[in-house]
Amino acid sequence: MNKFVSITLFVVSLFLISCDKDTPEVSSNDVVFYMEGQMGENPMSMKAGVNDNFMHTNYEPDSAGINSYIGTIAGSDCELETPCDNSLTFKFRANNGQNQIDSALSPQQKTYRSTSDSSLAGYNVGFNSNIEPAGGNYKVEWTFSNGETSTSENPTVFFEAPVGTITACMTVTNLDSNTSVTTCNTISPTKSCYADFTYSFSSGGNVTVNAIENGVAPFTYLWDFGNGFMPLNQQPNLNFSGQDTVSACLKIIDAVNCEAVMCKTLLVDSSATSAFTVGNFNYSVSEQYSFNQYDYNEVVVEYVDENGEQYSSQLKEQPGWANFEIIETESYEQNRFGQNTKRLEINCNVQLYNENDVSQKMDFINANGFIGVAHP
Secondary structure, eight states, X not given: OOOOOOOOOOOSEEEOOOTTSSOOEEEOSSOOOOEEEEESSOOOOOOBTSTTEEEEEEEEEOTTSOEEEEEEEEETTOOTTSOOSSEEEEEEEEOSSHHHHHHHTSSEEEEEOXXXXXXXXXXXXXXXXXXXXXXXXXXXXXXXXTSOEEOOSSOEEEEESSXXXXXXXXXXXXXXXXXXXXXXXXXXXXXXXXXXXXXXXXXXXXXXXXXXXXXXXXXEEEEESSSXXXXXXXXXXXXXXXXXXXXXXXXXXXXXXXXXXXXXEEESOOSTTOSOOEEEEEEEEEEEEEEOTTOOSEEEEEEEXXXXXXEETTSSOOOTTOEEEEEEEEEEOOOTTSOEEEEEEEEEEEEEEESSOTTOEEEEEEEEEEEEEEEO
């Protein structure tokens, strides 16, 4: 369920919370701080100095020794160690050096910090072979669309992002009969659905197949035994007596129209005396990220609603329309604890995800205004 928040923050006397948890004060005679935006469906107006609202800030290092400079709009009694109801937080990341701080908080387009604090480098695809008949005298050769090859039965291959589709081919050669069979599949690593199947033959050559699928039910199953894709009960022939091998493919289509195909070479006679050895395979895909703990051009937006539900931009990758811009930066007087402060003019569009259920999200859009942060 989406909620709309239209936030307006005006400050005549700016209060900044330091790492010491008291409320240092930076006075300004005519400076206005505010945020305006839409988050969800219900408009709201917040003003510093009204309804006990203030601007809190602190800065804290992470495990890599990199500081996050944090500004939170919340009630004056908010303890920043724990989330406060009706609060909006911005976190900027930088090292302690003045050059790094100025760079991180200067006018610029910033990216949203991802869940893994890194960028997608590519995909590791693990291939698991099934060679028939088992224990035969054979050799295995793989070729992949990125130019790599392998002679391992179960290789793992890295494909650099961006990746549309991947083609993998496995050739198994029977060294006794010098016959070879090649099976290829096209893989889409970003797809959310997957197809696989098992098979068996009766002594009379009739094939039995069983689909294995992953995706959003219900599924449509289409089979191709050489006559094009069609439902199993419409296949013209499922008896392959007298043939050594049969090429077969399964296509599944799930409820959100995700399509996946798995092709195999079926060994009609799988006895140890067969002149053919075939290899089929399934696969698994995992994302590989390039970790960069010193990437300072990142920001996190967090929101806590009136019921204490917590939302963050960092729980999933942001959609393509998300953006964050620092338009202008000004330095301010030190607060009473001797900490430096900056005033940032910003605008942003961001998707925030519920920390208890990331399927629940709110769009914070057309947001613009001014916030304050403290830094070393």
